[in-house]
Amino acid sequence: MNLVKEKTKVKKKVAKTPKPKNDTVTAVKAEQKTAEVYTCPMHPEVISDKPGKCPKCGMNLVKKANEVEAIEENKADSENHENHDVQVMNMETDDLSANITTAKKNLGKIKTVAASQPPRTVRYDLHIRDTVVLFGKRKKRAIAVNGQIPMPTLTFTEGDIAEIHVYNHLKEESSLHWHGLFLPNQMDGVPFLTQMPIKPGAEYVYRFPIVQHGTHWYHSHSGLQEQIGMYGMFIMNKREEWDIPTVPVLLSEWTDMKPEEVHRRLKNANDWFAIKKGTTQSYTEAIASGHLGTKVTNEWKRMTAMDVSDVYYEKFLVNGQNQDEHPQFKAGGKVRLRIANGGASTNFWLNYAGGKITVVASDGNDVEPVEVDRLLIAVSETYDVVVTVPDNKSYEFLVTPEDRTKSASLWLGSGEKVSATKLPRLKYFEGMKMMNNMMDMNGNMVEMDGMKMQNQIMDMNTVMYPEITGAEKSTQKNKEQTGDHSGHDMSKMNTTSQNIVTLNYEMLRAPKKTTLPDGNWRELKFELTGNMNRYVWSLDNKVVSETDNILIKKGENLRIILYNNSMMRHPMHLHGHDFRVVNSQGEYSPMKNIIDIMPMELDTIEFAATEPGGDWFFHCHILYHMMSGMGRVFSYENPSVNPEIPNAKLARRKLNSDDREFHIMAENDFATNGNDGMAMLANTRWSVVSEWRLGYNDMHGYESETHIGRYVGRNQWFMPFVGFDFRYRKMEHGEAEENLLGQVNTKDKRAQVSIGAAYTLPMLVILQGEVYHDGNVRFQLMREDIPISPRIRAGFMVNTDKEYMADLRYILDKNFSARIHYDSDMDFGVGLTINY
Ligand SMILES: [Cu+2]
Numbered sequence: 001m002n003l004v005k006e007k008t009k010v011k012k013k014v015a016k017t018p019k020p021k022n023d024t025v026t027a028v029k030a031e032q033k034t035a036e037v038y039t040c041p042m043h044p045e046v047i048s049d050k051p052g053k054c055p056k057c058g059m060n061l062v063k064k065a066n067e068v069e070a071i072e073e074n075k076a077d078s079e080n081h082e083n084h085d086v087q088v089m090n091m092e093t094d095d096l097s098a099n100i101t102t103a104k105k106n107l108g109k110i111k112t113v114a115a116s117q118p119p120r121t122v123r124y125d126l127h128i129r130d131t132v133v134l135f136g137k138r139k140k141r142a143i144a145v146n147g148q149i150p151m152p153t154l155t156f157t158e159g160d161i162a163e164i165h166v167y168n169h170l171k172e173e174s175s176l177h178w179h180g181l182f183l184p185n186q187m188d189g190v191p192f193l194t195q196m197p198i199k200p201g202a203e204y205v206y207r208f209p210i211v212q213h214g215t216h217w218y219h220s221h222s223g224l225q226e227q228i229g230m231y232g233m234f235i236m237n238k239r240e241e242w243d244i245p246t247v248p249v250l251l252s253e254w255t256d257m258k259p260e261e262v263h264r265r266l267k268n269a270n271d272w273f274a275i276k277k278g279t280t281q282s283y284t285e286a287i288a289s290g291h292l293g294t295k296v297t298n299e300w301k302r303m304t305a306m307d308v309s310d311v312y313y314e315k316f317l318v319n320g321q322n323q324d325e326h327p328q329f330k331a332g333g334k335v336r337l338r339i340a341n342g343g344a345s346t347n348f349w350l351n352y353a354g355g356k357i358t359v360v361a362s363d364g365n366d367v368e369p370v371e372v373d374r375l376l377i378a379v380s381e382t383y384d385v386v387v388t389v390p391d392n393k394s395y396e397f398l399v400t401p402e403d404r405t406k407s408a409s410l411w412l413g414s415g416e417k418v419s420a421t422k423l424p425r426l427k428y429f430e431g432m433k434m435m436n437n438m439m440d441m442n443g444n445m446v447e448m449d450g451m452k453m454q455n456q457i458m459d460m461n462t463v464m465y466p467e468i469t470g471a472e473k474s475t476q477k478n479k480e481q482t483g484d485h486s487g488h489d490m491s492k493m494n495t496t497s498q499n500i501v502t503l504n505y506e507m508l509r510a511p512k513k514t515t516l517p518d519g520n521w522r523e524l525k526f527e528l529t530g531n532m533n534r535y536v537w538s539l540d541n542k543v544v545s546e547t548d549n550i551l552i553k554k555g556e557n558l559r560i561i562l563y564n565n566s567m568m569r570h571p572m573h574l575h576g577h578d579f580r581v582v583n584s585q586g587e588y589s590p591m592k593n594i595i596d597i598m599p600m601e602l603d604t605i606e607f608a609a610t611e612p613g614g615d616w617f618f619h620c621h622i623l624y625h626m627m628s629g630m631g632r633v634f635s636y637e638n639p640s641v642n643p644e645i646p647n648a649k650l651a652r653r654k655l656n657s658d659d660r661e662f663h664i665m666a667e668n669d670f671a672t673n674g675n676d677g678m679a680m681l682a683n684t685r686w687s688v689v690s691e692w693r694l695g696y697n698d699m700h701g702y703e704s705e706t707h708i709g710r711y712v713g714r715n716q717w718f719m720p721f722v723g724f725d726f727r728y729r730k731m732e733h734g735e736a737e738e739n740l741l742g743q744v745n746t747k748d749k750r751a752q753v754s755i756g757a758a759y760t761l762p763m764l765v766i767l768q769g770e771v772y773h774d775g776n777v778r779f780q781l782m783r784e785d786i787p788i789s790p791r792i793r794a795g796f797m798v799n800t801d802k803e804y805m806a807d808l809r810y811i812l813d814k815n816f817s818a819r820i821h822y823d824s825d826m827d828f829g830v831g832l833t834i835n836y
Helices: 067-076 093-107 259-267 272-277 283-288 292-300 428-438 460-464 476-482 490-494 623-627 648-660
Strands: 012-014 086-088 112-114 121-133 140-145 151-157 161-168 177-179 203-209 214-219 231-237 240-242 246-254 315-318 323-326 334-341 348-352 357-362 365-372 374-377 382-388 394-401 408-412 521-531 536-539 550-552 557-564 570-574 579-581 594-597 602-608 615-620 631-636 663-671 674-682 686-695 702-710 718-728 749-761 765-772 777-787 792-799 804-811 816-823 827-835
Touching (some): 093 357, 093 365, 140 151, 151 161, 214 334, 231 246, 246 408, 259 272, 259 623, 259 663, 315 408, 348 382, 374 382, 615 623, 702 749
Parallel strands (some): 121 161, 246 334, 521 557
Antiparallel strands (some): 012 086, 112 240, 121 140, 348 374, 348 394, 357 365, 357 382, 521 536, 570 615, 579 602, 663 674, 663 827, 674 686, 686 702, 702 718, 749 765, 765 777, 777 792, 804 816, 816 827
């Protein structure tokens, strides 16, 4: 958990939010410090009379609210997270003001300098071209603008007019979106929504006034182009700007795999990325670290391995390099870093070797300065921070992806290198245990003991951070080596760092009031939903193509309540508008255009509908989540026609095609006893699967089954289907087969149509029931890909036709496995499995 200090503070309720009708206002009050009881947020059964660590998970204990009062508060809350009271856990407002005071003092008076030129038109010419890069292990295609990755930094001053000429030299369509900018809708750069895509060979001019300031960025909004180089900084200076050395810091990641292939593999629940990252969380690993029970519970709840990121990347980049050096800074110098996360799917931890990091702005909006030891920058967020170069040495500003597999660095100053503290590896099974506690059998996140997780107050992943919750439980072997036989040595845990100050949204305070102008208030609620196994991401279990635009009126105020009922963080981004992230700063809640929402979090954002019209995208900024359809379109009611979209119907169909796309996968086992394989075409709801077993002789037989099904429900555990079954097998003389239901089997020769359904049971076992048109019935149980070890998978199948199969597979690389199996029809086989 963030920011819990050893002297755990009294739980407090603060509500300073400007109130619309039917909201309850709770006065600021601190409870009496009598009869203090501390408990673990994850393990409510743990009760202690003093602060400390949870013996079960190592999380800091939090003060339990006075029981009676807590119950009353819960009553007042409606069950569906309807109250907007902001609960602040363990974060005294006093602590924050003290931090702000110190940060301001340490920053000192920063001189400003006026813009050297009057407002003018600033023109950039951007040429988009294919290129070949070597960021990873081999040369790969990328897209460069004016020959560079990242794209050029575009700099303006508030009051200027931007005129950006874009020349598309690619063989495919493209577009550019100006992230976080207030601009006319038709300049927003979303193909098929605000403009038609820029055709190959075409030139397109974006022209709009610069009416704001701050650190922003721009990127392609076409397909997956953002992943392969189409991101750049977009900086708008104030007319009176800080006179302090400033370095733009654009973070990104690189994969040697084509992004389309990344997307396809994510959709196919292929765990190659986990193998590459060493995060498979297999049964042997579970047993070795004493977490077998955790693993079983996890699969019982129908979850696959726990992870904080989806994709394996070869390299992480700062301004297009893994190591970015800025030697010009001397001892005592302050540097402003304008940081933007241009990664497609990676959140980054930032920490610094030269002392505290002073956060001064987020998403282009100034905040009261705060000093932190580290912060996490979510996908597409921006932060302005000030750091000091303490001595004539080179200090590392370390950039670590959230999964902590690798890192990238920015070096400030010259001379002896001073490294920042590396982030230790995540304790995945601790995370899995936490997820088990948070998830009920219906796949819903359960709220624990009336606690509302809001605004990054509770970083659930804290249980996985060794630097906060202590090192991974040592194995028996290690204990013997160190002579430590105490087993649960709590004193060891307590020696870990208590004082790491991590930024969270509660610490962001706007320097001026951000309350919205008077207007009609309207409230909308969205649940962030998803299915990890099939990689489907949605809002309220609906993807963009399944929903209509949400109509809004100019002049009204929108309050949007977002509840993350999925297992991953989602950075939700609104185009063309900033919103207030409602926090305990009340009227001074910060303005942002991205809100990173952690699992189980309930957040409130508010924005004023101030644009004259247009369609504005609201979506998760993880590229592969967005392409899966996790978003909505806010559409102003006045029927202004966008001249950039001549055929609105066609455009909408094209926009919808992103999340309707079918992905293919196929595999075949070339074995000593025959061929055994499958091919699948699937999208958000539909699945077409064909399986075959082709023996090398008539006695072994030939068979194929095809199912066309549609997944039902948020968890997609249920799939009704229609099927077609063909088989031929020469029977032994006099061999008559009956199935377990007493029906005569027609295995020798049949061509049957069927209807049936598949249902995912606990332990991820699939139960399938099927009725054929001759009246025969078949039930089948099967499970694939049981992770035995990091690279070994087991599977089995058994059905009422007295057929059975068991297999073991060793994964050689992303396309090949060695497999042994036993099949009731085809006997024992050894083979090589090729998958696509
Ligand atoms: Cu997302």
